[in-house]
Amino acid sequence: MSQHLEPPSSHVHSAVIWVGFIAMCVGMFMAILDVQVVATSLPTIQQAINIDPDQMSWIQTVYLIAEVVAIPLTGLLTRVLTMRWLFVASIGLFVVASAGCAASSNFNELIAWRVVQGFSGGTLIPAVFSAVFILFPNERQAIATTIAGVLAVLAPTVGPIIGGWLTATYSWHWLFLINIAPGIVSALVAWRFLPRQKGDPSELRHLDGVSLVMMALALTSLELGLKEAPTSGWISPYVLSLLAVSLVSGAAFASRSLRRMRPIVELRHFRDRNFFVGSALSFVLGIGLFGSVYLMPVFLAFIRGHNALEIGTTMLVTGITQLITAPIAVALEKRTDPRLLSALGFALFAIGLAMSAFQDPRSDFDAMFWPQVVRGAAIMFCLLPPTRLALGTLAAAQVPDASGLFNLMRNLGGAIGIALIDTIIYTRSEPLAQILWDRLRAGDTGAAAFVGAPAGTMTGNAGSFSPDTTAALDPLVQTAASVQAINEAWLIVAILTGCALLFLPFARPVAPPQ
Numbered sequence: 401m402s403q404h405l406e407p408p409s410s411h412v413h414s415a416v417i418w419v420g421f422i423a424m425c426v427g428m429f430m431a432i433l434d435v436q437v438v439a440t441s442l443p444t445i446q447q448a449i450n451i452d453p454d455q456m457s458w459i460q461t462v463y464l465i466a467e468v469v470a471i472p473l474t475g476l477l478t479r480v481l482t483m484r485w486l487f488v489a490s491i492g493l494f495v496v497a498s499a500g501c502a503a504s505s506n507f508n509e510l511i512a513w514r515v516v517q518g519f520s521g522g523t524l525i526p527a528v529f530s531a532v533f534i535l536f537p538n539e540r541q542a543i544a545t546t547i548a549g550v551l552a553v554l555a556p557t558v559g560p561i562i563g564g565w566l567t568a569t570y571s572w573h574w575l576f577l578i579n580i581a582p583g584i585v586s587a588l589v590a591w592r593f594l595p596r597q598k599g600d601p602s603e604l605r606h607l608d609g610v611s612l613v614m615m616a617l618a619l620t621s622l623e624l625g626l627k628e629a630p631t632s633g634w635i636s637p638y639v640l641s642l643l644a645v646s647l648v649s650g651a652a653f654a655s656r657s658l659r660r661m662r663p664i665v666e667l668r669h670f671r672d673r674n675f676f677v678g679s680a681l682s683f684v685l686g687i688g689l690f691g692s693v694y695l696m697p698v699f700l701a702f703i704r705g706h707n708a709l710e711i712g713t714t715m716l717v718t719g720i721t722q723l724i725t726a727p728i729a730v731a732l733e734k735r736t737d738p739r740l741l742s743a744l745g746f747a748l749f750a751i752g753l754a755m756s757a758f759q760d761p762r763s764d765f766d767a768m769f770w771p772q773v774v775r776g777a778a779i780m781f782c783l784l785p786p787t788r789l790a791l792g793t794l795a796a797a798q799v800p801d802a803s804g805l806f807n808l809m810r811n812l813g814g815a816i817g818i819a820l821i822d823t824i825i826y827t828r829s830e831p832l833a834q835i836l837w838d839r840l841r842a843g844d845t846g847a848a849a850f851v852g853a854p855a856g857t858m859t860g861n862a863g864s865f866s867p868d869t870t871a872a873l874d875p876l877v878q879t880a881a882s883v884q885a886i887n888e889a890w891l892i893v894a895i896l897t898g899c900a901l902l903f904l905p906f907a908r909p910v911a912p913p914q
Contacts, residue, residue, distance in 0.1 A: 431521030436559020470522030475801030561712020630822030678790025686813025721776025745781025
């Protein structure tokens with residue numbers, strides 16, 4: 401396979417490289433932030449452009465589908481355009497698409513621009529993580545990974561507060577307009593300071609169009625199936641059809657790719673034991689990271705009734721803790737076996753997730769503070785060591801393809817995790833409500849306290865309640881049942897995150913970047 405990427409060399413001025421890399425990180429941050437700021441303001445956009453409520457989620461869905469299709473193509477696009485021109489083209493297209501979204505006056509226009517925005521933004525994350533191992537020598541890779549990692553996981557944390565503030569202070573158009581100035585600056589800086597390398601347009605002559613279609617079909621149908629499964633049912637004909645299409649087309653894509661000398665995505669990287677383990681950890685991190693960022697706004701909005709700005713303020717605890725612990729993670733990552741640090745990170749992250757599984761309908765900032773601190777302290781240990789484990793021993797020519805797969809696994813983990821969470825919330829709330837009613841009728845004071853029943857409600861009620869009491873208790877019981885379902889989701893996500901520890905014994909030792 402033709403490849404012109406080379407490891408960093410001493411003749412390239414390090415300060416220049418850092419400036420170009422920071423520009424790439426800014427572009428990546430804007431792409432990730434875009435998903436979160438839009439998510440908090442979907443009802444506002446829905447009313448502004450007059451679309452049906454059931455169409456609202458497509459504003460996010462089409463972005464995520466386009467993004468997940470673009471991520472594995474990063475390696476091919478890097479070989480064709482070079483890392484420098486791929487980033488400049490991607491961030492430039494992202495800026496144009498953002499302006500198009502802001503100028504959209506109807507649903508079809510907005511959806512079309514969101515597809516372009518998602519595809520262009522999808523290449524930015526793996527491109528940045530590729531740059532870590534292509535641009536920097538071993539001793540600088542830890543700090544570069546930290547900068548990229550902090551911005552990658554900080555964006556979902558600050559997204560709700562930024563989105564809520566922009567919508568409340570200005571208008572929904574600014575959710576997209578904020579991308580323009582930083583995007584233009586990062587594109588110009590990257591064009592000026594990133595290394596100039598020679599691309600290989602001849603790669604396009606070997607492009608396997610059939611594999612590209614099968615991959616896009618597999619990922620698109622999987623995303624749609626996961627989106628619809630919680631509401632339509634996992635065994636509904638529509639969902640089963642989507643998942644079957646994904647399975648068949650995915651298997652055909654894998655079989656065809658493994659037989660070709662120049663596949664559009666190099667799946668043979670999974671034969672490397674450390675890359676396989678690192679990718680598995682990335683998948684599990686996606687479940688925990690995306691799951692926690694999803695569950696907190698659900699609880700704060702639907703149980704506590706907070707607005708987007710208040711939700712974002714509460715969630716800042718995770719981001720602040722993450723920033724504080726990042727230097728510690730860097731120092732340890734330079735000296736410690738990544739397998740041990742990964743074990744520490746995922747164990748701590750699982751504990752932080754499990755700590756949130758004991759909320760009640762009155763839980764708020766105080767109850768969420770320490771679980772967020774634990775999770776924030778763990779995140780960098782779940783990101784830096786697995787990244788080194790997966791990509792740190794690969795040749796520079798292999799990194800772009802491998803980075804695309806590595807980041808794709810995290811996104812797929814997040815998609816599956818959110819679908820699982822929604823399924824738990826939708827299917828468990830009703831039976832849990834019935835259990836609470838049974839406990840209340842049996843005179844269970846613990847259940848009454850959890851529900852928040854007014855004092856004296858249980859007095860004189862032996863096995864039944866009057867219609868007035870039932871009407872007064874019903875909204876409290878439904879809310880409490882939703883809280884219990886959310887708690888179950890937290891616990892399941894914590895258990896799945898803890899399962900990451902099972903993969904680590906299979907990884908080979910990796911020397912610290914001394």
